[in-house]
Amino acid sequence: MGADPSRIIFANTVKPAWHINFAAKAGVATLTFDNEEELYKIQALYPSAKLVIRIRCDASSAQCVLGMKFGVEVDDAFSLLETARALGLDVVGVSFHVGSGCSDPPVFQRAIQAARGLFDAAKRIGFEFTLLDIGGGFPGNKDSSLDNIADVVNSALKEFFPVGCGVRVIAEPGRFYVASAYTLATLIHSKRRVKNKDGTFSFMYYINDGIYGSFNCLKYDHAVVTPIPLKRSKANKEPAIGTIWGPTCDGEDQVTGPLMLPELEIGDWFVFENMGAYTLPISCGFNGMPVPKVNAFADEKTLLELKNIRALNKEK
Template sequence: MANGTPEIQYYEHELNIRRVIEQSDLQGLDQALIICDLSSLERKLRLWQKLLPRIKPHYAVKCNDNPVLVKFLADLGAGFDCASKNELKLVLGFGVSPERIIFAHPCRPASHLKYAKEQEVVNGTVDNEFEVYKLSQHFPNSNLIVRFKSEAKKALCPLGEKYGCDAEADAPALMILSKALGLKVTGTSFHVGSGCSEMEAYDRAVEKAENIFRFGELIGHNMNLLDVGGGFPGIDDELFEEIAVAVNTSVQLRFPDERVKVIAEPGRFFVEAAYTLVCKIHAKREVRNENGRLEKLMYYLNDGIYGVFAAMFYYPEELTPVLYLDDVESRPKFKSVMWGPSCDALDKISDNWLLPNLNCGDLLGFRNMGAYTVPIASPFNGFDVPETRYFLAKRL
């Protein structure tokens, strides 16, 4: 790192993780390592622009607020979904104009609203009458985006219990209240839930949005912004293509007027595939039965559920480790338990992997670790969060 700016290493054609490991002094590094492929973000943006050309992506900063990633996306021209004053500061610090930001949190502290007002970040979400009154007091010239509830039947992380008003009963009431207070409602938003795999969910939500638009226009609001939220997959491009078709079809059917600006709040979509976590086995234990027969092997890694694996609490997806060893397939497999480095007995990564007999110092890789990982990692028990190294494909 020079002058506080992380070094970016360049590669040709494809990033070879094993080669990076071999060229790095990882045996002397007790800290886990994140290998970040910035080019993955650029490829994702191109895919988005190809499949959803009308919808402007506003990256959800909460998903991964790494300043290097945020600046990289800012330089590519992405918009941003911020949920707090500090996220606003981060994004604005990279020269992003306020027009490229939506303050997409329906329940914001007054000091955060005052900061948004100072910085002229006028677009923000609201889903209850108390927040409307708060905006009337602290940010009356903001653009209110009414967030309504419309959840998918199949989603990894539903959000409707916490945020979103009823589209039929509450949304019209909020728009009437806003009108009475002299506030501007300029659009509506929804979130079908993270990890959505139900295509029909988008059409249901967009239909509700159309009705909200019509009511808003009827009572004199200038409705011009539709926010279709997040929930877009980060590693399944085929599923993303199906979702894109569903979203495009619904938006074009119900909002054919191109004067309506359409945005989205993808987070996982951009960053999940960009990170590979490399962990080292720093301790090992054999567990044998009363006859002395080996029952299982237990390994202790230098990262765990209080570190980057914290995402397992929120999105319990099956992890598959990559072993950077020769002749892995030909070796006999044993039931293996993976522990994190802390003293907490809950710090267990997995207890059902079949792996060859590994040794202290061996390295394991975990792909697709870029979403909701580092931002919620902590140095619990005094163990450092992983170091991050950055890579970018050479432009030929």
């Protein structure tokens, strides 16, 4: 997509050998690590790489906890740096990720402070760190705000990494950019009326997307989705208990419900907002169900810019 290799960080801390070889051939020199075995692997395959040590600092509340899989404990980080030094590797900075969808802003202060301590410790054994990667975790839904996290981050950087200290600060704000950029529209292709024990009726609505498509976020991103009827049906009936199901033959393919919904009909639509993060990239064609088609709505200037990006233009 035209990015210069010097501006890319290979942020997976555990990489297959052929991925490391590919990074070397592509000129992507900045790689993260969090364990001794990875250091030996990099020393054998890409000894000239610029390494970033990833430390663990988990938020008390996040949609997806990443520390259970990635990040060396802060107390063990210095010994890992000593190993890197003994192997002749060049470590240039520190990274962390507090967890995706973080709702614990103060964790950024703790992580940045821990990073500062590691910067100072690394200097004592000959490293000159110049990079701090504060990871992601930033909210991206329509009703969210970055202000609380930004206040904490800016205050901590001012205290521990002030302007002019020679440290470049980067972040990984994926969810922040894309979560609200996509809205999913789903068609009700089938409907089932179910008689309840009390004599009332509830409804099952079957739509053309489910947990094996865009709604995999329910399983893997712990998302909570809200169905919005695109319009009231002509029947204009009273609200009733409804459950929304995906299109596959799997009984676990339930999108949401039971919840109160206006009674809708086959051919009506549900809209789901904030569907841009951890949805389409993880979807599959289970049971032969196609993944949703993406339709872009943007001003003319933006569309023209997108057409000039080779990776997004199939005709090129």
